[in-house]
Amino acid sequence: xxxxxxxxIEDNDVLQPVLSDRQLEEISRFxxxxxLDVGEILFEQGTRNADVAILQEGRLExxxxxxxxxxxxxxxxxxxxxxxISMFTGEPTIxxxxxxxxSKVMIxxxxxxxxxxxxxxxxxxxxxxxxxxxxERLRADGHGLMSLVGHATQGETYxxxxxxxxxxxxxxxxxxxxxxxxxxxxxxxxxxxxDLPVLICTEGVCRHPNIEEVARRAGLxxxxxxxxxxxxxxxxxxxxxxxxxxxxxxLDT
Numbered sequence: 001x002x003x004x005x006x007x008x009i010e011d012n013d014v015l016q017p018v019l020s021d022r023q024l025e026e027i028s029r030f031x032x033x034x035x036l037d038v039g040e041i042l043f044e045q046g047t048r049n050a051d052v053a054i055l056q057e058g059r060l061e062x063x064x065x066x067x068x069x070x071x072x073x074x075x076x077x078x079x080x081x082x083x084x085i086s087m088f089t090g091e092p093t094i095x096x097x098x099x100x101x102x103s104k105v106m107i108x109x110x111x112x113x114x115x116x117x118x119x120x121x122x123x124x125x126x127x128x129x130x131x132x133x134x135x136e137r138l139r140a141d142g143h144g145l146m147s148l149v150g151h152a153t154q155g156e157t158y159x160x161x162x163x164x165x166x167x168x169x170x171x172x173x174x175x176x177x178x179x180x181x182x183x184x185x186x187x188x189x190x191x192x193x194x195d196l197p198v199l200i201c202t203e204g205v206c207r208h209p210n211i212e213e214v215a216r217r218a219g220l221x222x223x224x225x226x227x228x229x230x231x232x233x234x235x236x237x238x239x240x241x242x243x244x245x246x247x248x249x250x251l252d253t
Contacts, residue, residue: 001063001069001070001071001072002069002070002071002072003072005071005072005073005141006072006073006074006075007073007074007141008074008075009074009076010077010078014129014130014133015130015133015134015137016076016078016080016130017080017081017126017130018078018079018080019054019079019080019081023123024054024056024079024106026116026120026123027054027106027108027116027123028106030108030112030113030115030116031054031106031107031108031112032106032107032109033056033104033105033106033107034053034104034105034106034107035102035103035104036058036060036099036102036103036104036105037099037102038099038100038101038102039098039099039100040098040099041096041097041098041099042060042082042097042098042099042105043083043093043096043097044065044093044096045063045064045065045092045093045094045095045096046065046092046093047092047093048090048091048092048093048219049090049110050083050086050087050093051087051107051108051109051110051113052081052082052083052087052107052108052113052127053081053082053083053097053105053106053107053108054079054080054081054082054105054106054108055076055077055078055079055080055082055103055104055105056079056104056105056106057102057103057104058077058099058101058102058103058104059075059076059077059099059100059101059103060075060076060077060082060097060098060099060100060103061074061075061076061097061098061100062074062075062076062095062096062097062098063095063096063098064094064095064143064144065095065096066147067185067200068185068188070096071143073095073138073141073143075100080130081126081127081130081131082097082105083097083131083134084131084134084135084138085128085131085132085134085135085168086135087113087131088128088131088243089243090219091169091218091219091220092218092219094135094138094143094144094170095138095143114250118249118250128241132241135168135170138170139165139168139170139171142170142171142172142173143170143172144169144170144171144172146164146169146170146171146172146199146200146201146217146218147171147172147173147174147199147200147201148160148161148164148171148172148173148174148197148198148199148200149173149174149175149176149182149185149186149191149196149197149198149200150175150176150196150197150198151175151176151177151196151197152175152177152178154196154197156197156208157196157197159211160197160199160209160211160214161173163211163214163215164214164218167218167220168239169218169220176196185200186198189205191205191207195207195208199213199214199217201217227252228252228253229246229251229252229253230242230243230246230251230252230253231253232246232253
């Protein structure tokens with residue numbers, strides 16, 4: 001794995017708040033314990049509807065699974081939440097989480113998470129604040145499920161990039177006119193000038209995708225039920241926060 005881009009959040013109380021004994025005790029009422037062996041995967045990159053986890057013991061690392069290599073993002077080795085905002089929204093997870101020493105975690109399922117937030121709003125607020133900060137950090141560092149390669153001046157490229165960024169989807173964007181690495185990647189994949197823009201993700205390479213295809217590959221078009229208490233239309237911080245607070249009131253969102 002490529003460890004050159006990894007960063008530490010060990011002393012960052014925003015990205016990695018340390019949970020108190022009282023908070024862990026309250027969370028444990030809604031959680032199930034799971035032990036992880038060295039090398040065991042807690043969740044893979046691209047997993048939809050992953051559960052929130054809390055690290056109790058051990059050490060976990062997070063990887064961006066790129067087509068040519070795994071890139072270490074960061075590690076966690078103290079009592080804190082595991083994941084980012086996709087655990088709330090049901091979107092595919094941005095990174096893979098792997099145990100690098102024997103570890104113990106608490107798993108909080110989606111229904112139990114709603115109940116936890118309803119009964120302990122301060123914990124819900126802390127989870128939301130932490131996960132939104134992590135998503136913003138992932139976006140800023142260019143980690144994520146998707147790579148968009150195209151010319152910055154091309155209208156098709158701009159529409160896709162704007163759509164994904166407005167929906168808070170971490171994206172690696174590169175312009176082959178300015179980035180030598182992206183030119184090498186295109187050559188390896190057999191992609192020619194007329195194929196641009198291309199979207200590269202875990203499902204493969206998509207040439208000239210329309211917005212519907214981009215949304216599907218980004219996990220923004222889940223299977224829906226016919227009846228909900230609350231429907232949120234739109235992205236951004238407000239669009240992410242609204243369903244969380246709706247869930248805290250017991251609303252099916």
